[in-house]
Amino acid sequence: MDKTSLSRRCFLKWSALLGTSAITIPALGDWIDPSGPLGEPPPVGTTSAAVSSSQDAAFRVIRAGCPSHNCGGRCLLRITVQDGKILRIETDDRPGDTIADPQLRACIRGRAYRKRQYHPDRLQYPLKRTGRRGEGKFERVSWDEALEKMAAELRRVKTVHGNSALFIPYGTGSYSQTNGRQTAQRLLNLFGGSLGSYNNYSWACMANATSTVYGTNVTGNQRQDWVHAKIILMWGWNPAEMRDGTNTEFFLRKARENGARLICLDPRHTLSAASLADEWIPIRPGTDAAMMSAMAYVMIKEGLIDKAFVKTHCLGFDETQMPTGTKGAESYQDYILGTRDRKPKTPEWAEAITGIPRDTIARIAREYATQKPGVLYQGYGMQRRAYGEQVVRAGCVLAAITGNVGLPGGWAGGMGLQAPDGGPVWNVFPTGPNPVKTSIPTFLWTEAVLRGKEMGPEQGVRGADKLDNNIKLIYAVASNILVNQHADINRTVRMLRDESLVEFIAVQDNFLTPSARFADLVLPACTQFETWGVADGWKYGDEVFLNPPIVDPPFETKSDYRICAEIAERLGFGPAYTEGRTERDWVDWSLDQFRKTRFSGLPTLAEMEKQNQGVFTNPVTAPAVALGDFRRDPEKFPLSTPSGKIEIFSPALQALNKPETVPAVPKYIQEWESPFGPEAKTYPLQALGHHTLARVHSTMEKVDWLEEAFPQRLFINPVDAAARGLQNADSARVFNARGEMIIPCRITPRIRPGVVAVPQGAWWAPDEKGIDHGGSINVLTSSRWTPLAFGNAQHTIMVEVKKA
């Protein structure tokens, strides 16, 4: 087909969308209207900033940080306000836009924020439950009644059960010091404490496993260094959709322009794959460690290992460097070559598991081992899976045996916090010490509700041999973990409906989220546009953002800090909570803390206000390299692993004596729900809950500008759709033994056959039968945790899809 007819066909097709089937091109004629007001158009849209500023005193343009959610970026906004209302949101326009100090341009979510800010569903008043728990029936109460109820329940549960029965669940809806769960943590710590928690829902395996190899999670170079890389393996990494640092795409593109080859390994052909990658490798979910093992096999067999580096810097690669006291144990090379299990981890072996042709696996192994220096960047999705610790360790080992550790243009793999100091500080708001010294892995909070008193170290309990309480009171602030974001929603809500288990639930948020529907008391928080706040950069950011109040809190909403301060007042320790400080005073105080850590040149609050820049940046002109000292002199600068070396073989993991689930060298382990297991007969499709630009996890739900841009859909390959008689946009039932949803499907070749995806975070919307119509992936996910990190494995699920 020639180009002209192709374009004509497309043109007709595009026009067909607009409701016409035949196009006639009018003759060109007198289309310049002499009577038209040439050059003097009527005003269109919002009046421009500078035009009005000279005319209207109530008009302001404020530069501020984009509200701090758990989005993976921190960006700058320019907010136009008139008469107490936000008219327009723009972004960073600082001149220069250099690689050392690029503009911090906001993404689609920041630019759509007015629609969240002025959403008709925003909570306005405190609410008290009137129906059964979870039924969603509430009545308005006064702040006085709400605060009194909150204080009374805290006192009652403390008296009856003790402080360890109080719990503040994980929540990432606000991160601006004076808004967010830390404000409640300070409250309860002053009240005698609450059950602690560690880990998060993002990177539990990453954080726990990277350190078993390197003794640190600071394994990343500053991003400006990527221009030195010759190859970048974006392994399960999708910064275009989950950001992972403002400008991460910008730096990757600079690397491309500098000649790096970028390869994207992902079951989805992501926006990152489209915009950044030279090649897409559609690997089967949960099998990354198998491909990594086969790459190691090729490197060993073809002599591509950096033997000198392995000899001086690593432990347990082969039998010549096994740690003392582990004689006879299987080395990494033993595992790869199949010395013990008689299963060499060949590309052929991995092909059957990963679905990637053996030649491709071998080629990528050769490219990564010879095109040095290179980056193997591991996304976090692949570790929110069964045995997620293994893939983290396997990636670190590939970086180590190719000698890519501690080099400009290299990357040590794993967690990848940035050199030299691990990056941002995030929360400086002082929560104070928690008098309750026991803590649980955050993902196991439902276990602590159901059987806390039976939980001990085997369930990840720290600080005690057994918990002395089940969780009896939950105070969720900026958290939708109670229902929507935790695994296995149907299980969780059965538990929450039983008022004999958790006796009192308070949820404090901007909206009546699915979690808030299960509250006994709903406390309306204001947004970050309505109070003072401050935040520093994301994982790789080198900035401090000021978040001054842009507009007043509407209705009866208040900042999280203010609400907690008023509860503290009722509990009798108001002054201890506030120390006499307002939100603005705490921002001032927080800026001092930031100044003491990474931002020595940070201006004072008064100066920042006056300058109206919204941000202070540390330009990166000489990007730091992680583990550089260790590379240069491993004797003088040993790692903080027990051996001081890169522990390919971990004696500490061996000592756990769980070789099947936590082996001492990284292995591929078949997942507990797998296309290779018996469950695949009933539920043959793997389901992923990827990040979408339509939301930040469950924040920004119901913003129409975002919903229309990235509608909530089941993404399914044409092969799988055809096998089920599905047409594009058909309603599809997605189900397994744990739950069911009905949502429209999007048939797309941009996902591997055998895999479907439903972006995580959409709000659970059950019908009377309990079938979800909101597209909330957590009706399908499992609450089973990973063996070492006690992390969430929410991406390891099998489902079936049928036409609804």
Add this chain to the structure above:
Amino acid sequence: MVNQWAFYVNSDACSGCKTCQVACKDKNELAAGVHWRKVTEVTGGSWEKKNGLWVSTVAAYHLSMACCHCLEPVCAVSCSTKSIWKREDGIVFIDGSRCTRCRRCETVCPYGAIRYDPVSTYMTKCDFCVDDLALGLAPACVAACPNRALDFGDFEVLKKKYGPSNSVFPLPDPAEFKPALVLKPHRHAEFIGTHHPEIGNWAEI
């Protein structure tokens, strides 16, 4: 003096994040469904089973498109009330007060750039942020792009800077409609254009 304002679109750098689309909506207060700028997803390639394995040649690119402010705008020609005209600076403009809502302009535009606005109840489209231009500022979409994939300027200057107009699926031949658009095709555009190209996101554009 600019004779013809034009957009530059680097499809190779576009991730399809649609920040431009929403920045445009925020500036122009556009309701859901009214896209003055929209991002089209184009997929190509296929899946084939070889030796028992699913092997992919799938690739994709994104096209961020608004009104191309064509040199010879068919929309203006089609408008019986002369509500659409071309300014001296090349911007194609709609005067809603004269619009009869016959929607002929919508059907003749090969770029799907003209949209009925249910709020104002007339036909609307990209006005190149003329008010911002007058202040020396970039159009909202250009200033927004996190990937720095958009630019704007005088058409002749842009062509010198970035190359010719170009066309990729599903855009018509630029010789046919003379858009004031400079497009850098995606690195896989040629492959995709010859391997079952399809629009992947009809419902969103």
